[in-house]
Amino acid sequence: MEFDQKTETMEDLGRNGARLIQSKDGFRFGEDTVLLAWFVSENLRLRQARPIRVLELGTNCGAGSILLAARRSDLRIDGVERQKEAAEIFQRNIELNSYSDRMRGFCMDLRDLPSPEIPGNVYDAVFMNPPYRKEEEGPVTSTDRHSRELLEARFAVHGSVDDFLSCGKKMLASGGDLFLVDRAKDFSSVMKTCMELNLIPKRITFVHPYAEKEATLFLLSAKKGGKMTGTVITPPLILRDDTREYTPQLKKIYSEDN
Numbered sequence: 001m002e003f004d005q006k007t008e009t010m011e012d013l014g015r016n017g018a019r020l021i022q023s024k025d026g027f028r029f030g031e032d033t034v035l036l037a038w039f040v041s042e043n044l045r046l047r048q049a050r051p052i053r054v055l056e057l058g059t060n061c062g063a064g065s066i067l068l069a070a071r072r073s074d075l076r077i078d079g080v081e082r083q084k085e086a087a088e089i090f091q092r093n094i095e096l097n098s099y100s101d102r103m104r105g106f107c108m109d110l111r112d113l114p115s116p117e118i119p120g121n122v123y124d125a126v127f128m129n130p131p132y133r134k135e136e137e138g139p140v141t142s143t144d145r146h147s148r149e150l151l152e153a154r155f156a157v158h159g160s161v162d163d164f165l166s167c168g169k170k171m172l173a174s175g176g177d178l179f180l181v182d183r184a185k186d187f188s189s190v191m192k193t194c195m196e197l198n199l200i201p202k203r204i205t206f207v208h209p210y211a212e213k214e215a216t217l218f219l220l221s222a223k224k225g226g227k228m229t230g231t232v233i234t235p236p237l238i239l240r241d242d243t244r245e246y247t248p249q250l251k252k253i254y255s256e257d258n
Contacts, residue, residue, distance in 0.1 A: 003092075010096075015256055018070035018097055021089055022061050029063035031239070032217055033129055035207060036181040037067035038253045039219045040127045043177065043203060044072070051076045051102075055118070055171050057110045057128040057164055058082070062090035064129060069099050077103045078118060080110050110167045118171070126168040127179035130161045132186075161186065162193050169197045172224040177202075180222075184215040200226035205234045210242065 003010050003021045011020045022028050044052060052075050056065045059079035069077055077099075081087040087107035094103050106118060114120030161182065168178045178199055182190055184206060194201060199222040206215035215236065238247050246254070 008089075013067060013070060014254065015067065015070040018066055019093075020061065020063055020066055021093055021096060022063075023085070023089065026086065027060050029060070032181045033063045034067060034253065035217070035219060035237070036127060036129050036179065037064050037071065039181070039205065039221070040068055040125065040179045041071040043179065043221050044075070044125060050074060052124045053122060054078070054125045054127065055123045056080070057126060057167055057171075058130060059090050059105065060086045062093045062105065064127065065090075065103060066093055066097060066099070068127075069097070069103055073102075075102065078106065078123075079103070080106050080108055080113065080118070082107070082109045111163055113167050114170055120170045121173055123171050123173060123176055125177045125179065126171050128164045128168060129181050130164040132183050161190060165190070165193050165197055165199065169199055169224055174225055176224045178220075178222045178224065180220045181217055182220070184218050187218055190220065194220075194222050198225055199223070200228060201231050202226060203232045203234065205237050207237045207239065209239050211238050 007024055009022050009024055011022065012018075013020055020029075040054075044054075052072075054068070054075050054077045056068075056077065056079040059065055059081040060083070062079060062081075065077050065079045069075060079090060081090055084107055087105060090105045094100055094105055108115065108118075161180075165178070165180070172178060180190070191201060193199075201220060201222045203221040205219040207217035207219065208215050219237075237249055239250050241247050
């Protein structure tokens with residue numbers, strides 16, 4: 001697979017030979033994407049359906065879907081991305097990893113779902129890493145292409161977290177599982193929207209940069225139409241110890257064998 005060494009990088013994801021093309025100046029995936037892929041994989045181990053149909057909302061270059069596919073060969077993953085440039089890179093990453101038999105990419109706005117190509121009420125799981133920031137939380141002054149891509153990836157310009165959650169509900173089959181990573185500061189508003197949409201929280205993990213620091217992220221598993229009982233708050237996920245080294249928890253997540 002060719003890629004432009006002047007404008008792009010190709011990363012070894014360290015799992016089953018998976019690789020990822022990314023734009024040097026565009027949005028680049030981070031730890032939150034790695035944690036979400038791990039969280040989805042671990043929680044879907046309880047499902048017995050084969051194959052398991054999964055949808056990612058807002059793939060960007062496809063890091064989350066590629067990481068999940070590298071962990072789980074039994075999943076059939078569709079991904080939706082609004083940005084044309086990012087969606088094109090996602091398609092190349094599908095081909096790069098020979099995942100075309102179990103992964104599809106679509107360039108479209110999630111607010112237009114369901115569609116004839118991607119029907120609603122059929123997915124066993126939907127996962128998402130929506131833009132964390134509201135438009136009013138920070139200005140972006142540059143108007144060049146890459147700055148626009150970063151703006152749309154980081155700020156809720158073309159869909160709020162509520163839009164992502166509402167779309168997720170539409171796409172899930174009854175009893176399907178929704179997964180999300182978001183900022184800890186937005187936990188209450190996300191829970192409020194989930195309850196309004198009858199997406200019942202089932203498993204929540206708070207993510208702390210250090211043991212003595214407040215949580216910065218949370219990982220959520222919710223069930224469409226689930227019973228109002230049995231929410232599990234897991235032990236916290238601590239990313240680094242007091243020497244700034246990865247904790248055993250995080251090393252295990254990154255490990256090829258996990």
